[in-house]
Amino acid sequence: MIREVLRMGDPRLLRVAQPVRDFSSAELKALLQDMRDTMAHLDGAGLAAPQIGVDLRVVIFGCAANPRYPDAPSVPDTVLINPELMPFVDEEEEGWEGCLSVPGLRGVVPRWQRLRYAGFDEQGRRFERDVSGFHARVVQHECDHLDGILYPMRVRDFTRFGFIEELFPDQPPPSD
């Protein structure tokens, strides 16, 4: 079911979400289906449960290679529950981001360039991945939602934050 995505300003987006404890529940299955439906409907690259008002540490993300955005490599479709993020070294990279909870806007955000993330899939199996670049950025953006952080809170240079149509009259960059 397609759910309403909360927008920045809604206090539910500012909560620190709770860990999932029961991986076999019907509620978790229904939540993941709703998240997939909602993300696909809005053509997003990622979605966190708090964005549809569910106070759990669940994110999904993924995007296919898009010829319009050769700089954005594909990211595998991933369900990540109770995630942990571990940067390798103190190396940041700036990149444009957007968010379904902040519609119409884009901003440049610094993120760890490379990191390892670990967590659980929808069957409750633990996995980990070492990633970099756009994949690393998407994970950090989505997991921030679980701690009540929206990307504008991480913008350092507000000369590179604004409305998509004004910043990119021709073609906006990829983002979630």
Ligand code: NI
């Ligand atoms: Ni977002």
